[in-house]
Amino acid sequence: MGKGVAKILAGIDNQIHEVIILCRSKELGMATIKELEYSSGNKKLSIILCDLAKLIDVKKAIDEIQRKHDFLDCIFINAGLGYAAERVETEDGMDSHFQVNYLSQFMLTLNLLNLLENSENGGRVIFNVTRGGKIFWDDIQMQKNWSFENGIHQAMVAKRMFLFKLDDLYKRFKGSKVSFIGFEISQTVWSNQLNIIPVSMRIMATIMKFFGTFISIEKCGLIMAPLFTERFEESRKKSGKFVTWKKNEFIEIKEDNVVFNPDMQDSLWKASLELCKDKQTAQIAESLNSFTK
Numbered sequence: 001m002g003k004g005v006a007k008i009l010a011g012i013d014n015q016i017h018e019v020i021i022l023c024r025s026k027e028l029g030m031a032t033i034k035e036l037e038y039s040s041g042n043k044k045l046s047i048i049l050c051d052l053a054k055l056i057d058v059k060k061a062i063d064e065i066q067r068k069h070d071f072l073d074c075i076f077i078n079a080g081l082g083y084a085a086e087r088v089e090t091e092d093g094m095d096s097h098f099q100v101n102y103l104s105q106f107m108l109t110l111n112l113l114n115l116l117e118n119s120e121n122g123g124r125v126i127f128n129v130t131r132g133g134k135i136f137w138d139d140i141q142m143q144k145n146w147s148f149e150n151g152i153h154q155a156m157v158a159k160r161m162f163l164f165k166l167d168d169l170y171k172r173f174k175g176s177k178v179s180f181i182g183f184e185i186s187q188t189v190w191s192n193q194l195n196i197i198p199v200s201m202r203i204m205a206t207i208m209k210f211f212g213t214f215i216s217i218e219k220c221g222l223i224m225a226p227l228f229t230e231r232f233e234e235s236r237k238k239s240g241k242f243v244t245w246k247k248n249e250f251i252e253i254k255e256d257n258v259v260f261n262p263d264m265q266d267s268l269w270k271a272s273l274e275l276c277k278d279k280q281t282a283q284i285a286e287s288l289n290s291f292t293k
């Protein structure tokens, strides 16, 4: 989905947009740049190497982005592990779905807020999320009861709790300089996941594709592009909302009450900071939270 969005953003508006792709493989990243340069004619495309399963990499990526850029107009919180045959623990000692799909993105987002605030067009963070999910408070790293579905859904609800807390903090104390939007794609995207899932699931998906169940990454990019490029006034109206695209318009999805629960949000925020073990991230979080005291 990230590639689909990057492809469309690179090609629209007379190729004015500079697109930075965060990826873990230099080879695949450069191949993507080449492909997108060719399809869009845009030469303002670059990669930042970062394996989201390693907090040290996230730290390096943050430093590199801060060094190279004075502002960011938007970030897409998208990358994530989908299907997995078994639980894989990262070198930071966490469940990989939790770390890749949520925690590293938590750290990245907090550390890029200053650049988003510098955007002349109004900064925005678009979270790729789906509905449902729950936090396994007594087993966040899923050592006792792992399944890849639970791992994905826990990360999704965690991302939504994070985005609503950020939206609330910004609306109340920071003058709404940045918008935070949760987006759920309403049709399944034919993505690289299809190359990862077991053969039986792939056969089923191929049959479903025949019946038009899937959309391409490009179609997904076309649907999502306005979230990144629309006027800030429009973006602000969506901030703190969970939206999808249906019948040619963005519509709001009813969010679970638990996601708005400030105690739950604060517990997750605190647990996340402890797991990041990063002074700079803790300072940013502290300065945001200090407004509430």
Ligand SMILES: NC(=O)c1ccc[n+]([C@@H]2O[C@H](COP(=O)([O-])OP(=O)(O)OC[C@H]3O[C@@H](n4cnc5c(N)ncnc54)[C@H](OP(=O)(O)O)[C@@H]3O)[C@@H](O)[C@H]2O)c1
Binding pocket: 001, 002, 022, 023, 024, 025, 028, 050, 051, 052, 053, 078, 079, 080, 081, 082, 100, 101, 128, 129, 130, 152, 185, 187, 188, 189, 190, 191, 192, 193
């Ligand atoms: N497909 C759908 O219909 C759908 C629907 C709703 C939500 N989503 C969510 O959308 C996100 C993207 O899904 P997708 O379908 O596009 O999956 P995908 O084709 O498998 O793409 C996932 C992307 O995440 C990257 N990634 C995985 N682990 C990483 C790591 N440790 N460090 C850095 N990058 C990493 C992958 O990089 P590599 O290329 O190096 O593997 C790939 O670019 C996921 O969070 C998924 O849960 C998907």
